[in-house]
Amino acid sequence: MSSRTHVLTPPLPLRAVAVAAVLAIFGAALIVLPAALRLPGVIAFLGWVLLGGAVALLVVASLSWRRMRxxxxxxxxxxxxxxxxxxxxxxxxxxxxxxxxxxxxxxxxxxxxxxxxxxxxxxxxxxxxxxxxxxxxxxxxxxxxxxx
Structure with missing residues (x-):
């Protein structure tokens, strides 16, 4: 027989993906609404922050998922x-x-x-x-x- 490596992976971080999706939807809405409704630019900035947080959460979740193997x-x-x-x-x-x-x-x-x-x-x-x-x-x- 030869050497064989088995990889046990943890469950996918579905909760983090769901939270990131909700953050991305709210962030995108806050980015578009100020232009459509002539609202202050601070709201768009808040949308970009939420969208950035969603991307960061996805990156952290995928890195931790890969490292827990x-x-x-x-x-x-x-x-x-x-x-x-x-x-x-x-x-x-x-x-x-x-x-x-x-x-x-x-x-x-x-x-x-x-x-x-x-x-x-x-x-x-x-x-x-x-x-x-x-x-x-x-x-x-x-x-x-x-x-x-």
Whole structure:
């Protein structure tokens, strides 16, 4: 087997996108209204501020969404899990047990150490593939083979 990297992504920041859309609509309205109704230019300035805030919110939401991804690299010898601000690694020989809940996977290294992978999006195809790959590599490290 070769190395394989699985990427667990967080849910899309839909609330931030909705707030940015509302800010953009109000901002655009405040930009157009002073010209149409001969209102003071300060209102248009406020519209530009709201529109700029909407764009800034979208940029921050997309950057934070990209940075919250978790990368799980599996090799024949072990694994390396890298997330925002943390890194865990271990060998398959050290793994004593693997437990699974619908949205998480816990790799046990004896009674003390645990490495937990959580899918905040629920059960996803990537989590299913990650679990199958982990099972296959753990079985191979133990010398288990499928019966013909």
């Amino acid at each position: 978790v990368f799980a690299e599996f090799t024949d010898e072990g694994y390396l899990i890298t997330g925002p601000g943390s890194q865990e690694q271990g060998s398959w020989a050290e793994v004593t047990k693997v437990t699974q809940a619908p949205t998480s996977l816990t790799i046990h290294h004896g009674p003390e150490r645990r490495v937990r992978l959580v899918s905040r999006r629920g059960v996803t195809a990537e989590m299913v593939h990650l679990t199958a790959d982990l099972t296959q590599r753990l079985d191979a490290s133990r010398g288990y083979h499928a019966l013909p």
